[in-house]
Amino acid sequence: MKLLGLFNYWVFAVLLMIGLYALISKQNLVKKIMALAIFQSAVFLFFITMSRVDGGTAPIVQAGVANQIFSNPLPQVLILTAIVVGISTTALGLAIVVRLHEEYGTVEDDEILAMDRDS
Amino acid sequence: MTTLLIGIFLLSLLVITAVAIVRSEDLFSAVMLSGIFSLLMALNFFLLDAADVALTEAAVGAGVATVLLLAGLRLTPPREAPGRSLRALSVAVIGATALLMIYASFGQPTLGDPTAPTQQHVAPWYIEKTPELIAIPNIVTAVLSSFRGYDTLGEVFVVLTAGIGVMFLLGGGRGKPFSRLDSQAEVGLSGHLIPKVMARLLIPFILLFALFIQFHGEYSPGGGFQAGAIFVAGIILYSLVRGEGLALSVIPPRVLLLMSAGGALLFGSVGVAGMLMGGNFLEYSVLTTDPIIGQHLGIIVIELGVGLTVTGVLLSIFHAFAARD
Numbered sequence: 368m369k370l371l372g373l374f375n376y377w378v379f380a381v382l383l384m385i386g387l388y389a390l391i392s393k394q395n396l397v398k399k400i401m402a403l404a405i406f407q408s409a410v411f412l413f414f415i416t417m418s419r420v421d422g423g424t425a426p427i428v429q430a431g432v433a434n435q436i437f438s439n440p441l442p443q444v445l446i447l448t449a450i451v452v453g454i455s456t457t458a459l460g461l462a463i464v465v466r467l468h469e470e471y472g473t474v475e476d477d478e479i480l481a482m483d484r485d486s
Numbered sequence: 487m488t489t490l491l492i493g494i495f496l497l498s499l500l501v502i503t504a505v506a507i508v509r510s511e512d513l514f515s516a517v518m519l520s521g522i523f524s525l526l527m528a529l530n531f532f533l534l535d536a537a538d539v540a541l542t543e544a545a546v547g548a549g550v551a552t553v554l555l556l557a558g559l560r561l562t563p564p565r566e567a568p569g570r571s572l573r574a575l576s577v578a579v580i581g582a583t584a585l586l587m588i589y590a591s592f593g594q595p596t597l598g599d600p601t602a603p604t605q606q607h608v609a610p611w612y613i614e615k616t617p618e619l620i621a622i623p624n625i626v627t628a629v630l631s632s633f634r635g636y637d638t639l640g641e642v643f644v645v646l647t648a649g650i651g652v653m654f655l656l657g658g659g660r661g662k663p664f665s666r667l668d669s670q671a672e673v674g675l676s677g678h679l680i681p682k683v684m685a686r687l688l689i690p691f692i693l694l695f696a697l698f699i700q701f702h703g704e705y706s707p708g709g710g711f712q713a714g715a716i717f718v719a720g721i722i723l724y725s726l727v728r729g730e731g732l733a734l735s736v737i738p739p740r741v742l743l744l745m746s747a748g749g750a751l752l753f754g755s756v757g758v759a760g761m762l763m764g765g766n767f768l769e770y771s772v773l774t775t776d777p778i779i780g781q782h783l784g785i786i787v788i789e790l791g792v793g794l795t796v797t798g799v800l801l802s803i804f805h806a807f808a809a810r811d
Contacts, residue, residue: 372596378497380587384580389508392576395566421598425537426625438535439609440625448641455648458803461558462655
């Protein structure tokens with residue numbers, strides 16, 4: 368039972384590492400951006416995992432219900448804004464990749480580096 | 487117990503999807519899988535009692551992000567060049583780190599432990615004081631827009647900056663925000679009957695729901711960030727079905743840029759208004775004679791600013807990608 372309660376952290380570790388693996392081993396820049404998104408989602412999962420409280424509910428006060436247990440609102444606030452900032456930065460990265468493709472004709476990291484070395 | 491098991495099932499699906507995203511050489515299917523990944527993540531957030539976060543992830547991750555990735559994919563090669571990954575070394579490094587992190591997890595409090603250090607410090611204060619100081623039911627909205635208003639102001643400016651960056655990279659230059667504005671040739675999916683009928687039925691409800699999320703965010707899960715993303719999803723659906731030209735005549739580029747900058751400006755000026763009324767920057771209590779009404783007023787106005795900026799920026803980004811040849 369105690370072990371099952373740690374499952375979220377294991378998934379966090381595995382997802383984080385899947386994202387990092389794709390980030391360092393894949394050469395395709397679009398794939399790298401998706402890898403960053405997976406990495407980022409893993410961190411979100413970690414924060415939200417920490418916010419949960421047994422027997423709790425979403426932190427919205429209901430009128431007339433006393434002694435409610437709430438999950439921790441703070442990590443939720445951080446992650447809520449982080450998700451929107453995350454999509455904006457993903458879009459920025461994607462825009463850079465599109466421009467790179469227009470200049471170099473490829474989105475493979477090693478080919479771009481080889482072209483830079485040759486010129 | 488059932489919740490825990492459902493959570494474990496969903497988390498396992500999440501890992502499988504992530505592996506499939508990384509392994510797939512066809513980037514189109516990778517993008518589709520990343521949409522599924524976000525939806526599963528949203529379900530997990532919901533199970534973990536984070537309703538606001540689940541709403542945001544579903545709207546942003548599964549909706550807007552997938553469309554943006556597809557729009558980017560239209561301009562770049564659809565397939566990954568095969569067999570170029572640096573396997574052995576990275577697998578070794580990643581494997582070792584994963585094992586270390588799983589080892590470290592045994593020192594973590596288990597899921598939902600009420601005695602965990604996270605639940606002991608400031609969180610009880612916010613839960614206890616929100617009904618008294620802010621008097622709105624949704625504690626997440628209260629913390630987001632009032633207690634941690636500085637942080638949210640910063641995030642809004644990060645979103646605005648990212649939008650400006652995309653416009654610099656992909657925009658059409660001075661006076662012409664999107665590089666291929668005049669082209670009416672793209673008619674999107676209008677030749678397909680089923681998407682057209684479905685979209686026509688869905689769009690009004692999506693937009694209405696976005697407005698509900700925007701203005702009911704103090705009482706139920708919601709707020710400017712989610713509302714902006716849902717509104718953008720509705721407009722993007724419209725542009726996919728009726729073409730970007732029509733979507734841009736509904737909300738012209740000038741209006742989009744005004745919304746992006748104006749929302750951030752509105753947020754900032756509420757802060758300055760607090761200073762002029764004799765309080766601190768972003769202190770809403772001084773806005774009216776009754777501090778509680780002042781808080782409500784401040785929160786509604788800054789959430790409106792957040793919603794405007796998020797809508798403007800995300801739509802501008804979408805149009806910037808879609809207009810690029």
